[in-house]
Amino acid sequence: MSKRTITSFFASRLADTASKKPRLDSPPDADAPPSPPTTHPSYPHPIAALPTSLLTLLDTSPPPAPHTITKPDLSITHYHFFPPPTARQLFLSLRSSLPFYRVTYTIKRDSLDTTVRTPRYTTVFGVDANSYFSGDSSHDARALLDSKTHKAVPGDRYRNCVCPPRPIPGCLEVLKNLVERETGETFNFVLVNYYASPSDSIAYHSDDEAFLGPNPTIASLSLGATRDFLMKHKEDKAQTLKLALTNGELLVMKGATQRKWLHSSTSIPIYSPTAVDTSIYTKRI
Ligand SMILES: O=C(O)CCC(=O)C(=O)O
Numbered sequence: 001m002s003k004r005t006i007t008s009f010f011a012s013r014l015a016d017t018a019s020k021k022p023r024l025d026s027p028p029d030a031d032a033p034p035s036p037p038t039t040h041p042s043y044p045h046p047i048a049a050l051p052t053s054l055l056t057l058l059d060t061s062p063p064p065a066p067h068t069i070t071k072p073d074l075s076i077t078h079y080h081f082f083p084p085p086t087a088r089q090l091f092l093s094l095r096s097s098l099p100f101y102r103v104t105y106t107i108k109r110d111s112l113d114t115t116v117r118t119p120r121y122t123t124v125f126g127v128d129a130n131s132y133f134s135g136d137s138s139h140d141a142r143a144l145l146d147s148k149t150h151k152a153v154p155g156d157r158y159r160n161c162v163c164p165p166r167p168i169p170g171c172l173e174v175l176k177n178l179v180e181r182e183t184g185e186t187f188n189f190v191l192v193n194y195y196a197s198p199s200d201s202i203a204y205h206s207d208d209e210a211f212l213g214p215n216p217t218i219a220s221l222s223l224g225a226t227r228d229f230l231m232k233h234k235e236d237k238a239q240t241l242k243l244a245l246t247n248g249e250l251l252v253m254k255g256a257t258q259r260k261w262l263h264s265s266t267s268i269p270i271y272s273p274t275a276v277d278t279s280i281y282t283k284r285i
């Protein structure tokens with residue numbers, strides 16, 4: 001590449017960056033006091049807002065450069081969405097503010113009921129497209145309303161639901177908005193997995209639950225340690241994929257990907273007190 005070409009390449013990148021709008025809807029004022037925590041009766045405790053200094057970093061991060069992967073029945077785009085130091089601060093902030101839990105469920109093993117604990121921490125927010133929460137994350141008495149009638153949702157609508165509706169707290173709403181702006185998609189669930197030790201992982205599965213629709217878009221933001229994301233085609237066993245998801249990377253799966261492929265996330269190979277990981281998993285319904 002000639003010198004002239006390199007210069008013009010960087011000149012156009014700089015021009016792009018300068019013309020890019022701020023990434024956040026309301027860019028933070030660095031001197032503003034932190035927003036109050038988000039509260040709701042469905043939360044075990046108030047959920048702290050992201051620190052203002054971190055919001056400022058999110059707003060000034062450079063625009064990400066997407067990469068696409070071409071394989072049969074697969075639609076994946078991935079981005080270096082946040083610079084690693086910003087992603088690390090996000091990880092620490094969310095790890096201390098979010099109410100994580102281990103999901104347990106019961107299976108029959110040799111006709112005995114056995115309780116299984118999932119090998120990761122999780123926390124889920126959002127509600128399906130039949131309902132929505134009134135107000136926004138600055139309101140603490142947000143009511144669950146029917147999407148069509150705009151009246152209170154009947155008490156039994158989510159009675160047997162494994163993930164009872166919970167409004168998305170402000171700290172995750174910010175990230176959801178950034179992902180929506182970049183991908184042009186809208187999401188109404190945010191699931192955060194926290195892999196707290198080397199033995200934490202998620203087994204092969206696809207996010208193909210009926211309520212997600214036939215071709216759901218799933219965006220996954222990785223924060224913390226680099227971790228292998230493994231994929232295999234459901235029918236064509238020769239088709240596999242291994243991606244090392246790094247701190248601050250955003251992976252977007254679309255189209256037939258959930259119908260045709262399985263994905264899993266391994267436990268991390270080398271453990272140190274800092275090599276823990278979380279992924280923010282945003283689902284569109
Ligand atoms: O943590 C990840 O990257 C994947 C998580 C996942 O596949 C899920 O929660 O369904």
Ligand SMILES: [Fe+2]
Nearest residue numbers: 205206207263
């Ligand atoms: Fe998944």
